[in-house]
Amino acid sequence: MRLHAKASAIGPLGATDIPRRRLLITAILCLGGLFLIALADASAASAAAGSLVLPDNRAWEQVSPVDKNLSDILPESSMASVNGDRVLFRSLGGFAGAVGQFGPNRNLYMTSRGPERWQTTSLMPTTGRLDFQNSWMGFSEDLSKGVLKWQDTLTFGAIDPAAPAGGMNLYLRDNEADSFTLLNGMLSQAGSQGGFVWASGDFSKIAIESKNPLTADAPCPGEEVNAFAACVYEWDNGNPRLASVLPNGEPVEGHAGAGRDTASFENALSNDGSRLFFSSPYEWMGGKEIYARENGSTTSLVSGSERTAPGGISGDLSYYQGAEAAHGDRVIFTTKNTLVDADTNSAMDLYLYDFTKPEGERLTLVSEDTNPESPDGAEIDGSFYGTGGILARSQDLRRIYFVTTNQLLTGEPEEPGAKLYLWDDTGSSPRLTYIATLASDFFSGDARDWLAPTIDDSGNVKPARSSANGRFVAFLSVEKLTDFDNEGQQEVYFYDAIAHSLECASCSADAYPEIGGISFDVAPAIVTHPLRNVSESGQVFFQTARGLVPRDSNGKWDVYEYQNGTLNLISRGTGDSDSKFMDASPSGDDVFFTTKDRLVGWDRDENTDAYDARVNGGLPEPPPGPPPCEGDSCQPPPVVPVDPSLASTAFNGPGDPSTRKRRARRCAKGMVRRHGKCRRKRGRQAPSHRKHTVSRSQG
Numbered sequence: 200m201r202l203h204a205k206a207s208a209i210g211p212l213g214a215t216d217i218p219r220r221r222l223l224i225t226a227i228l229c230l231g232g233l234f235l236i237a238l239a240d241a242s243a244a245s246a247a248a249g250s251l252v253l254p255d256n257r258a259w260e261q262v263s264p265v266d267k268n269l270s271d272i273l274p275e276s277s278m279a280s281v282n283g284d285r286v287l288f289r290s291l292g293g294f295a296g297a298v299g300q301f302g303p304n305r306n307l308y309m310t311s312r313g314p315e316r317w318q319t320t321s322l323m324p325t326t327g328r329l330d331f332q333n334s335w336m337g338f339s340e341d342l343s344k345g346v347l348k349w350q351d352t353l354t355f356g357a358i359d360p361a362a363p364a365g366g367m368n369l370y371l372r373d374n375e376a377d378s379f380t381l382l383n384g385m386l387s388q389a390g391s392q393g394g395f396v397w398a399s400g401d402f403s404k405i406a407i408e409s410k411n412p413l414t415a416d417a418p419c420p421g422e423e424v425n426a427f428a429a430c431v432y433e434w435d436n437g438n439p440r441l442a443s444v445l446p447n448g449e450p451v452e453g454h455a456g457a458g459r460d461t462a463s464f465e466n467a468l469s470n471d472g473s474r475l476f477f478s479s480p481y482e483w484m485g486g487k488e489i490y491a492r493e494n495g496s497t498t499s500l501v502s503g504s505e506r507t508a509p510g511g512i513s514g515d516l517s518y519y520q521g522a523e524a525a526h527g528d529r530v531i532f533t534t535k536n537t538l539v540d541a542d543t544n545s546a547m548d549l550y551l552y553d554f555t556k557p558e559g560e561r562l563t564l565v566s567e568d569t570n571p572e573s574p575d576g577a578e579i580d581g582s583f584y585g586t587g588g589i590l591a592r593s594q595d596l597r598r599i600y601f602v603t604t605n606q607l608l609t610g611e612p613e614e615p616g617a618k619l620y621l622w623d624d625t626g627s628s629p630r631l632t633y634i635a636t637l638a639s640d641f642f643s644g645d646a647r648d649w650l651a652p653t654i655d656d657s658g659n660v661k662p663a664r665s666s667a668n669g670r671f672v673a674f675l676s677v678e679k680l681t682d683f684d685n686e687g688q689q690e691v692y693f694y695d696a697i698a699h700s701l702e703c704a705s706c707s708a709d710a711y712p713e714i715g716g717i718s719f720d721v722a723p724a725i726v727t728h729p730l731r732n733v734s735e736s737g738q739v740f741f742q743t744a745r746g747l748v749p750r751d752s753n754g755k756w757d758v759y760e761y762q763n764g765t766l767n768l769i770s771r772g773t774g775d776s777d778s779k780f781m782d783a784s785p786s787g788d789d790v791f792f793t794t795k796d797r798l799v800g801w802d803r804d805e806n807t808d809a810y811d812a813r814v815n816g817g818l819p820e821p822p823p824g825p826p827p828c829e830g831d832s833c834q835p836p837p838v839v840p841v842d843p844s845l846a847s848t849a850f851n852g853p854g855d856p857s858t859r860k861r862r863a864r865r866c867a868k869g870m871v872r873r874h875g876k877c878r879r880k881r882g883r884q885a886p887s888h889r890k891h892t893v894s895r896s897q898g
């Protein structure tokens with residue numbers, strides 16, 4: 200069953216051309232109903248199977264191990280590698296060489312795809328159990344490297360016996376070499392606050408924030424002494440050195456980005472390792488100035504004024520909001536200072552600094568107010584923390600989605616609320632476009648969408664995501680932004696910056712259950728990795744307890760894909776427990792999720808497993824025959840009817856007619872049903888009936 204929902208187009212200044220989306224959906228659902236009735240006919244059985252296959256020719260693959268000591272896989276804090284061949288998952292359980300954990304502690308595992316199956320390895324140190332403060336702070340995009348904060352004590356075990364004892368230390372894990380390297384050096388521990396902030400793409404350079412003096416020249420007295428101040432360090436291929444150094448060479452206190460704890464720090468170190476951004480002197484969630492430490496040797500001021508007109512405002516704080524990922528060539532920040540002549544007001548504005556432009560011409564006022572109506576100057580909506588305002592952005596900072604408290608453009612709708620804009624610099628000159636008016640309230644509205652940072656230290660993640668190129672954005676809103684009346688219920692909205700269309704991805708006229716939670720992820724998350732809910736080709740992945748397609752009425756959470764106006768299930772939609780999104784590869788070809796549903800023949804336990812709904816996927820099934828069992832574990836195997844979509848995706852066969860709900864005529868021996876007709880079997884086809892019998896097993 201596919202829902203077709205046409206995009207609504209929006210003119211540059213908000214002139215709307217929204218089609219009658221709800222009518223369209225209703226019409227399609229009516230057609231869908233007729234279609235379902237048609238399915239009741241035996242002759243349509245094969246068409247039914249076709250309508251239930253996963254989208255994009257995906258097939259389910261079990262990613263977590265078959266034997267995992269009867270432990271559950273948890274959906275939180277996951278991360279998929281760039282090519283989709285690796286994924287991280289958590290479990291309390293001990294397997295693949297790790298010991299079991301308890302309380303809030305979870306082991307971290309990595310699984311890699313092989314030709315026959317996925318292979319799981321433990322990423323945990325073998326020296327001890329987890330302290331509740333131990334945490335994985337970041338991973339490289341290919342999942343070859345990661346940083347672990349670990350308490351080296353007698354209780355929890357020491358990874359490096361020579362490391363500064365008694366507190367939290369930072370380790371670089373090399374997943375290929377299966378090794379740990381101490382990052383913070385021998386002078387002092389990294390400390391319980393701060394820690395890893397960002398890394399170059401290959402993790403050869405790592406930005407560290409610590410209140411402790413990790414180098415001899417660091418001016419920080421230590422976390423026992425000072426409540427707020429920290430120093431910024433850059434670990435460079437084995438050597439930690441101070442990075443918070445002023446242009447005149449003076450070592451200072453500072454925070455990476457706008458501060459590791461509660462403000463933006465994304466891309467505080469560029470992928471090539473050449474630029475590290477820090478704020479100093481630090482004040483609550485911001486700094487007096489923003490600096491770039493370049494190649495570990497010189498420092499440039501980013502937030503300085505380029506104003507030539509007299510007057511203006513100075514002396515206020517500047518808030519780092521992000522940098523261009525590859526080289527740090529562009530930096531965005533918000534401030535009340537009037538840094539260019541075009542800024543005529545004391546309102547908080549969004550600026551972009553571009554290193555590639557001539558000195559004195561590097562600043563652009565992104566949130567320029569060209570609407571002559573008062574008030575003069577729309578304020579960037581800092582929302583709850585006062586430092587936010589960015590909803591999403593591309594990795595190259597050519598597309599920035601930001602929110603203000605009132606209108607910037609002449610002719611745009613003037614209703615009160617939070618105004619969402621796209622600043623698009625992918626063409627010959629920058630272009631500002633009004634997208635929508637959102638609900639500005641933090642608790643009952645949408646203001647979490649433009650929180651800073653994207654992920655905070657508690658693992659809370661703002662519910663707005665974009666593709667890396669910023670063309671596609673998805674966010675949650677309680678507002679009615681298309682013709683569909685969502686009645687104040689949170690929906691997933693999807694914007695395409697090229698088609699210039701805003702669509703509701705989750706709106707469904709006959710959802711059952713109609714009301715239920717909806718989200719992009721399960722907290723907590725790895726703080727440097729917002730999950731890839733939006734793919735480069737414009738797919739949106741999300742999870743909801745609402746049943747958005749007729750097949751899903753279980754009242755449990757399921758994972759969905761929205762693409763080109765079409766909504767499809769990624770998880771089964773018929774299980775009796777929740778399925779949750781873990782992460783996806785940037786292409787969207789791999790969508791990882793957890794479920795108790797046994798979606799392949801290997802999965803014989805009652806526990807939650809991790810699965811990949813993989814484009815052109817599918818791995819060999821177990822050999823025929825009952826699974827081995829011993830002693831008391833030998834119980835009569837319950838027969839569990841496997842979902843029809845299993846037969847049409849994971850297996851290349853028609854399924855066992857005796858377990859199908861629909862009546863389908865049996866084909867003669869040697870023939871199979873394909874496209875509603877009995878046809879000769881293809882070359883290599885496994886007997887189909889075993890696929891539908893799964894047995895309880897302790898192994």
Ligand SMILES: [Ca+2]
Pocket residue numbers: 534535536537542543544545546547548576
């Ligand atoms: Ca201003």
Ligand SMILES: [Ca+2]
Pocket residue numbers: 743744745746751752753754755756757772
């Ligand atoms: Ca469901």
Ligand SMILES: [Ca+2]
Pocket residue numbers: 794795796797802803804805806807808
């Ligand atoms: Ca299972």
